[in-house]
Every structure is written in structure tokens, then in C-alpha cells.
Amino acid sequence: MSTSPRGIDQSFGLDVGRGYFPADADSHRRDAPRFCPSCAAPLALADGGRGLAVEYWIGADRVFVCYCAACHWSGDIVLAERVMGHEAVE
């Protein structure tokens, strides 16, 4: 079906030439949780782990959606700018 070039792909690098936010990428690498809160296995591939930490933002809060392949724990870790309590019900 395909007319694409042939051969097994092994040489593609990442499309890093399109990076516009190196400071945020640095912050992500620095702050992403490195160990599973449940079993303490490393999460990052760079640390020999097999887990995952996907970062998203809610206002100033940074949320890391984590998954640990060692114990299958999954949850969100939030770096919160402020801590808010309940507001009184009117």
C-alpha cells in the first residue's frame, strides 16, 4: 500500500529544531518526579526507570501525571503555587 522509502528506521532524531521554550523544558527535566511515591523505583528513563511523568499546567500550578511500570502506581503530583482551602458555602 505504501510508496514510502524503505529500510528500518533507526536514525531519526527528535525534531528539536522547533523548540521555542527551552526554559520550560529545563524546568521539566529538573522538577519532574524522579522516583515512584509508592515503591521508590526510578520513573525517568534517564535514571534507568520505566515510568512516565507528563506535565501539564493549571494556572501557575504544574501537574505531573505519573505512572510507575515497576508497581503500576499512577497518580498526579502537583507543584502548587498556592494552597487553597474550602470556601464557605453561601
Added chain:
Amino acid sequence: MLTAEQNDELTDIAPGTPMGELLRRYWYPVAFTRELEEFPVKHARLLGEDWAVYKTASGRYGIMPEACPHRRASMAYGVVESNGLRCPYHGWLFGLDGECLEQPAERDETNFRERVRAKAGLAQELGGLVWGYVGPMPAPELPRFDVFVMDGVRDIGWADLPCNFVQIMENAVDPHHVEFLHGRYFQFVGQQHGFEAPASFAKKHVKVGFDAFEWGIIKRRVVEGATEEDDDWAVGHPLVFPYNMRVGGANIEQMQIRVPIDRTTTRFMLYSVHAPDGIEFPEQPVVPDYNIPVFNEDGRHRTDYVEGQDIMAWVTQGAITDRTVEHLGRSDVGVTMLRRMFKSEMAKVAAGEDPLGTIREPHERIDLPCEKNKFDAGPQFALDFIDMASSRFSPQADALKKLHITAWEGRQKT
């Protein structure tokens, strides 16, 4: 946002990589059925490797690596025999299971044949497509999803896209893009080109939700003017893990198929079944397939139809989008859920388990949840769908519209 290593792992589909091993647990379309009727052997590229797909005179399908184990000539130019595929170069014959059956120029008394088994996969026909499985044996069953077996008029639009399949799958768990890419942007393009974009796509999303289920992720939405009682929320529609999305509405049932051809090429297929109630469907000896346009003559993306807009958004992210510099928000939680699902299923495969969506029991049909009343738009959605989406490029577009109008008129009379 991900690290570069995580992005690399998520997108690398080569043999031996975590994603490559996960993806090799599933069946993929590798040819249109009509192609092997026209000529019984052809080349196919799948998961970054090249294959020869063939059909024997007795109607059995086979798939094996394109390079002959002897001197690596292409088996896609092979001779289809009753029991396998013969290399056109020196006549080595390989059975459907990859066993080397003949080496015409070698002496019979050696055991050389036993050293050169080809890594054959399995191939089957279903719904106008030939499906291949190239992973470890025993193979799972080919899933007989509803759209591939239901009655109706079939129609397949397709295009090969220059980007990794994961960024296309992430779009399948991103409901918010609809109101802008297919709503506001469509209106803008229409204003420039002098046509009216369909209003149903522009409805504002009030709420979105995602549920993991046995075949992937069900995506739900409440659009302005609708409620949680409406189909878009109460039923939703699923991302069918790892490479499909089931959509539908107004008597059009569709599987959007995203075949990872290689790391930076994805075959995008829109497998549609037009199945309005109360009408007799015409015979279809051959399921029509047709190319949908990606670019205009000036090299810009063609964005005057729904899927052309999606394709623009997928491809312009880059061949492999750089997730180290993206900025996800709360509205992207479906994307984070999908990445986590890919990761957890990679872990299952590494542990020797079957990943999500593999089925080992023989079955007749797998029904997937899918809304009927799309965007609360009623029957007009079917005509909008044909006029403003990829079906407009179908050789049977006018006949499909007539089918829906006739069925609608019939239903009004009863």
C-alpha cells in the same frame, strides 16, 4: 511536556523498542482486498519494515518480509504458488508459515532449507481490507469490529501522511479541537473561499470526559445546548487502542484508522459504512477506495474539508512532534491519559502479558459504543458529513447523499 527520552520511546516503533514490541501485538490493514484481486502479490510497509503480501489461487492470504532470505531480492515481485510465495530471482519457495519448501539450485540431501525459515506473519481478509499480523505467535484473533462486518454501503478514503502516528492518536482524545479547527477555523476558511461551513462543528464544549474501557478510551463531551442525557456524553465514542478511533452519527458509522507505516509515515484511512434504516443497500462487489487530498498545488495544506484540517494540524506539528517544548493544559487531560495508557501497555508486553485490545477468543462481531445523534445536529449531519468531509472526494459521493435522503424521506412517511 515530556523529556526527550520519553518522547523518543513513545514514537520509536522499530523492532525491539518498547513501542515497537507493543504495536507488534496487533493486526493492521496492509492492502485493499481489490489490490490482490487485480494482482496477487504486492509490497506493503508496516511498522518500519517492508513486507510482501499475497493471495494464493485457493484464496489464502500470506505476508512475509519483502527481502528473500537467500540474496535479498524482493518477494513483492515473487511468483504466487498454490502453497506459498516463490522468489523471482532463484526460485526459493516459502510456505504461508515461512518454511522454506524449495531451493531449486541446491542439492536435496543437505539440510540447508531448514536454516532459512522466513519470518512470516499471518494475513486475513475482512471488510474489503487485507489485514496482517507480524508479531510473536500465537497470534491473537483479528478483531471483528462492528464497522467491518455490518451491513451498509462501504467507502474508504485514505492518505499517507508524513508524521508519526502518536500525534494523530492524541487528536482522538482532544475533543476541544473540534469547535476551533472544524468550527471557527472552518468558518474563516469558508469566508475566504466563499462557502458556508457547517454550524454543528462550532458548538462550544461545556464539558469533556474520558473513561478507560476494554478497547481503549471513551471520549465524552457536552456541547452548548445539549445535556449529559445526549449521546455525545451518555454514549460518547472510543479511541480504539492503539491506532483506531470509532466515530459515527446520523447513520454513518466510521473507523478512523491510523496505520504506523514507519516512524514518520502514517496511513490515515477513513473506513465508512453508510447504513440508514429502512432502505435496501446496493451490492458492492468491490469496496471503493480513493485518495483524499493533503496539499494544494501551491504546497499549502488543503483545509476546506474536515479531515484536511485535521491532517494540517497533525502534519504541521513536525514529523515527530517535539514534546519537550509543548505546553499542555487542563483541557489536554485526555492526551496525558493516552500517553499513560501507551506506557502501561508497554509494561504489560515487557512482562509477557497481552496488552489492551488483544482478543484470543473467536467471535462474530465486537460492538463499540458510539453516539448516533452527533453534536445534537440531527439528520443534517449526514449531508454535512458527505459535503464537508472526506466523503466529498468519494467516487460515490452523490449516490451516498441520495441514499441518506431517500432513507430519510422514507422514515418521514412511516
